[in-house]
Amino acid sequence: MSEDMQTPEPAWRPLSKIQRRVLGVLIEKAKTTPDAYPMSLNGLTTGSNQKSNRDPQLSLESWEVEEAIEQLRDMGAVAEVHGDGRVVKFRHYAKDWLGCDGNELAVMAELLLRGAQTVGELRGRAARMGKIPDMGSLQPILDDLQRKKLVIPLTPKGRGQIVTHGLFSEKELTEQRNQHGGGRVVESPVEPPDATSIAQPVQRPVNPEPTSPPPAAAAASPSSNNSEIAQLREEVAALKAELERVKKDVEDLWSSMT
Numbered sequence: 001m002s003e004d005m006q007t008p009e010p011a012w013r014p015l016s017k018i019q020r021r022v023l024g025v026l027i028e029k030a031k032t033t034p035d036a037y038p039m040s041l042n043g044l045t046t047g048s049n050q051k052s053n054r055d056p057q058l059s060l061e062s063w064e065v066e067e068a069i070e071q072l073r074d075m076g077a078v079a080e081v082h083g084d085g086r087v088v089k090f091r092h093y094a095k096d097w098l099g100c101d102g103n104e105l106a107v108m109a110e111l112l113l114r115g116a117q118t119v120g121e122l123r124g125r126a127a128r129m130g131k132i133p134d135m136g137s138l139q140p141i142l143d144d145l146q147r148k149k150l151v152i153p154l155t156p157k158g159r160g161q162i163v164t165h166g167l168f169s170e171k172e173l174t175e176q177r178n179q180h181g182g183g184r185v186v187e188s189p190v191e192p193p194d195a196t197s198i199a200q201p202v203q204r205p206v207n208p209e210p211t212s213p214p215p216a217a218a219a220a221s222p223s224s225n226n227s228e229i230a231q232l233r234e235e236v237a238a239l240k241a242e243l244e245r246v247k248k249d250v251e252d253l254w255s256s257m258t
Contacts, residue, residue, distance in 0.1 A: 011097055014168060014170075018065070022078075025113070026039060028113060029047060032129060038089035038091040039090055040089050044090065045061075053125070055114040076093060077093055104141055107122065108145070109129060115176075116164040116176055126138075151163050151166065152176075155181050156186055164176050
């Protein structure tokens with residue numbers, strides 16, 4: 001492929017609090033309520049002020065949402081859609097603007113709507129918009145988003161890790177690190193493995209006679225089992241909380257339609 005035909009670099013940049021909320025709502029509704037997407041200004045305002053699955057809670061006026069839409073349009077992240085001519089509606093271009101798609105967009109939507117959260121919470125919440133059945137399927141997504149600087153780790157990898165998105169300003173990101181990570185910049189390299197290291201054969205000692213592994217090696221340690229149980233409990237709690245949020249989403253949707 002020639003240089004002229006290469007895919008353009010993503011155009012994302014830090015966003016304001018209202019801009020993040022509007023973009024997050026557009027991505028969310030496109031995935032969860034496609035029949036109500038693209039969205040009108042009234043629908044976007046209602047979605048931005050929704051009480052469930054939002055942090056912080058906002059009480060925006062329609063002119064504030066409209067102003068954010070115009071700013072996002074100037075950035076190329078949002079576009080106006082001319083349908084039947086009665087109501088102006090809006091759609092997002094987050095796939096190209098952020099340079100991600102599918103499950104990555106689901107993760108980014110949750111981070112834009114709620115900000116910093118544990119990886120377990122993020123998995124449960126993003127699963128309503130994408131196919132993320134377990135923590136094992138989420139980690140590669142987070143790794144890819146970290147390479148793109150769209151996800152920022154606030155605490156080291158491991159159980160209970162807290163992450164956020166990279167669309168904060170530098171000042172806001174510093175505040176996030178102070179609040180959740182004690183002000184530390186967490187280094188979490190996720191570069192792809194080096195090809196030369198993969199090509200090198202692994203040197204193994206040659207044993208004249210095969211040996212059987214000790215009994216202890218065949219069984220999982222108690223601490224490992226306890227860690228897995230704790231992780232499963234965390235996922236179950238996140239799923240229960242998400243079910244309650246979905247119920248509230250439905251109630252909010254019905255209230256906005258009446």
